[in-house]
Amino acid sequence: MIQFxxxxxxxxxxxxxxxxxxxxxxxxxxxxxxPSGCGKTTTLKLINRLIxxxxxxxxxDGRDISEENTVELxxxxxxxxxxxxxxxxxxxxxxxxxxxxxxxxxxxxxxEIVHSLLKLVEMPYEEYAHKYPAELSGxxxxxxxxxxxxxxxxxxxxxxxxFGALDPITRELLQEETRRIQKKLKKTxxxxxxxxxxxxxxxxxxxxxxxxxxxxxASPEEMLRNPANDLIRSFMGxxxxxxxxxxxxxxxxxxxxxxxxxxxxxxxxxxxxxMRQRDVNTLVVLHEDDTYAGxxxxxxxxxxxxxxxxxxxxxxxxxxxxxxxxxxxAAFDQLLASSLQYLVVLNEDGTVAGLITRTSMAxxxxxxxxxxLTS
Amino acid sequence: MTITQFVTKNWxxxxxxxxxxxxxxxxxxxxxxxxxxxxxxxxxxxxxLAAPVLAAVGVIQTIPGLVMLGFALLLFGIGMKPAIFALxxxxxxxxxxxxxxxxTGVDAGCIEAGRGIGMTGSQVLFxxxxxxxxxxxxxxxxxxxxxIVSWATLAGLxxxxxxxxxxxxxxxxxxxxxxxxxxxxxxxxxxxxxGLIGLAQRALTPRGLRRVKQ
Numbered sequence: 001m002i003q004f005x006x007x008x009x010x011x012x013x014x015x016x017x018x019x020x021x022x023x024x025x026x027x028x029x030x031x032x033x034x035p036s037g038c039g040k041t042t043t044l045k046l047i048n049r050l051i052x053x054x055x056x057x058x059x060x061d062g063r064d065i066s067e068e069n070t071v072e073l074x075x076x077x078x079x080x081x082x083x084x085x086x087x088x089x090x091x092x093x094x095x096x097x098x099x100x101x102x103x104x105x106x107x108x109x110x111x112e113i114v115h116s117l118l119k120l121v122e123m124p125y126e127e128y129a130h131k132y133p134a135e136l137s138g139x140x141x142x143x144x145x146x147x148x149x150x151x152x153x154x155x156x157x158x159x160x161x162x163f164g165a166l167d168p169i170t171r172e173l174l175q176e177e178t179r180r181i182q183k184k185l186k187k188t189x190x191x192x193x194x195x196x197x198x199x200x201x202x203x204x205x206x207x208x209x210x211x212x213x214x215x216x217x218a219s220p221e222e223m224l225r226n227p228a229n230d231l232i233r234s235f236m237g238x239x240x241x242x243x244x245x246x247x248x249x250x251x252x253x254x255x256x257x258x259x260x261x262x263x264x265x266x267x268x269x270x271x272x273x274x275m276r277q278r279d280v281n282t283l284v285v286l287h288e289d290d291t292y293a294g295x296x297x298x299x300x301x302x303x304x305x306x307x308x309x310x311x312x313x314x315x316x317x318x319x320x321x322x323x324x325x326x327x328x329x330a331a332f333d334q335l336l337a338s339s340l341q342y343l344v345v346l347n348e349d350g351t352v353a354g355l356i357t358r359t360s361m362a363x364x365x366x367x368x369x370x371x372x373l374t375s
Numbered sequence: 376m377t378i379t380q381f382v383t384k385n386w387x388x389x390x391x392x393x394x395x396x397x398x399x400x401x402x403x404x405x406x407x408x409x410x411x412x413x414x415x416x417x418x419x420x421x422x423x424l425a426a427p428v429l430a431a432v433g434v435i436q437t438i439p440g441l442v443m444l445g446f447a448l449l450l451f452g453i454g455m456k457p458a459i460f461a462l463x464x465x466x467x468x469x470x471x472x473x474x475x476x477x478x479t480g481v482d483a484g485c486i487e488a489g490r491g492i493g494m495t496g497s498q499v500l501f502x503x504x505x506x507x508x509x510x511x512x513x514x515x516x517x518x519x520x521x522x523i524v525s526w527a528t529l530a531g532l533x534x535x536x537x538x539x540x541x542x543x544x545x546x547x548x549x550x551x552x553x554x555x556x557x558x559x560x561x562x563x564x565x566x567x568x569x570g571l572i573g574l575a576q577r578a579l580t581p582r583g584l585r586r587v588k589q
Contacts (some may be wrong), residue, residue, distance in 0.1 A: 050491055074493030081491065083484025089506045089581035099492050132583030148492065158491075 415474025
């Protein structure tokens with residue numbers, strides 16, 4: 001467990017950390033986030049003593065780190081930085097095995113580490129071990145940066161905006177890999193970012209900092225539900241809407257508006273022709289004042305319909321209706337509980353607004369999750 | 376007298392001058408290296424000192440060679456000693472500056488990563504900074520060496536010998552053959568040193584860095 005107790009740090013007159021206290025549990029993926037200048041990177045670098053606090057106490061597993069030898073302390077803590085910082089004069093293999101070598105592990109052990117770590121990120125040893133950093137892509141370089149931090153199996157790994165300089169696709173891949181590795185190897189990871197997407201994706205606990213203080217430490221779900229202040233709320237931005245917005249989603253958000261509507265005065269044969277052309281088996285039927293009358297299916301017309309008669313007498317009222325302003329949740333419940341293929345959504349004045357089908361429901365859900373869909 | 380006759384007749388003189396010239400250059404450059412590289416490392420650790428020290432060393436560089444030799448003569452008398460003293464001083468600046476620039480030019484992220492993963496100060500220096508600064512340092516040595524080969528010709532004036540001896544003899548007797556017998560070997564020497572050190576520089580550049588430039 002990493003603990004900060006009343007830690008202060010200033011540069012000249014500028015206070016960077018203001019009586020900061022926090023706790024990071026073993027095996028936790030803790031993400032430090034906040035506006036720039038909030039002290040998140042300083043906090044991170046205090047843990048491996050690249051920066052020393054003015055006062056206050058930092059302990060790892062109860063031991064005060066200021067009493068430890070900095071070099072030994074750092075060799076027990078993995079470190080990944082944004083600039084990647086691979087050693088350009090060393091091969092991939094040498095970069096990964098640097099800490100084990102500093103710790104004087106035997107050569108066979110170092111070889112084994114390099115082999116197993118490269119396997120972990122699916123970079124074949126034969127292909128990559130003897131390459132130099134300059135011969136790798138940015139994403140591959142940072143993978144090696146992460147592996148270097150893991151090489152001596154440190155229980156704690158510090159990551160300072162490690163994926164900030166990567167393109168979005170590579171970044172997402174590395175986030176996934178990091179999360180997977182963290183779960184697999186059960187590391188305590190302290191991760192600094194200014195990107196809320198990244199924090200929400202990775203964190204067990206998000207530590208939100210502002211002006212050198214910890215404002216809120218909570219799980220991503222909890223932070224989305226109960227942000228401690230407006231700044232956090234604004235950081236969450238669009239995530240807030242999708243998380244809390246479920247309550248606000250209405251039936252109309254899920255309906256499709258292109259519906260085949262026919263007047264009750266239409267004749268049966270015309271209806272059958274229309275259904276055949278449009279490849280549907282049900283029509284929505286309207287009264288003469290355009291209000292909803294019911295539905296008519298192709299089976300009903302075939303069974304009971306007589307040529308030349310109006311469909312008025314064949315209208316069924318078995319389709320369920322829902323007001324467009326009703327909670328979408330109710331619509332989902334009805335649709336899922338019944339064997340119905342659709343719900344009819346009505347306007348306030350009783351006219352037809354649209355239909356909620358299983359497809360329109362799935363499409364709207366998809367858009368809520370991933371934004372506008374292509375088709 | 377033909378050139379062949381001249382060379383045959385003065386062979387011992389020319390050979391001894393050449394060897395002496397080499398001695399002067401090699402010793403002066405070695406002293407320059409021994410002073411400059413540690414000093415450069417020191418300055419890279421203490422950047423506030425760097426500007427004044429580099430400026431002071433720069434001033435030395437502006438002192439005309441003859442004046443410097445005069446000073447050295449006053450201090451050490453006649454012979455090789457004053458010449459080596461003066462030439463070593465000239466050798467310092469290019470090596471010192473390139474060492475300093477080379478080390479301070481190493482990528483900050485690389486150094487931070489080195490410290491962050493638990494390298495000691497000397498491990499950062501010997502595993503990262505010096506290997507990465509080596510191309511720059513060697514190029515400083517190359518510049519110094521080429522300078523010193525030409526400046527060492529002045530050493531003949533204060534009785535240090537070397538190819539300068541031949542040149543000054545020629546100048547005082549209006550004898551072109553003496554002048555050429557001093558000038559041509561020193562020019563060739565400068566050329567060869569430059570080429571050899573250039574090769575060494577390539578060999579010493581870490582492989583990972585060589586590829587970046589391609």
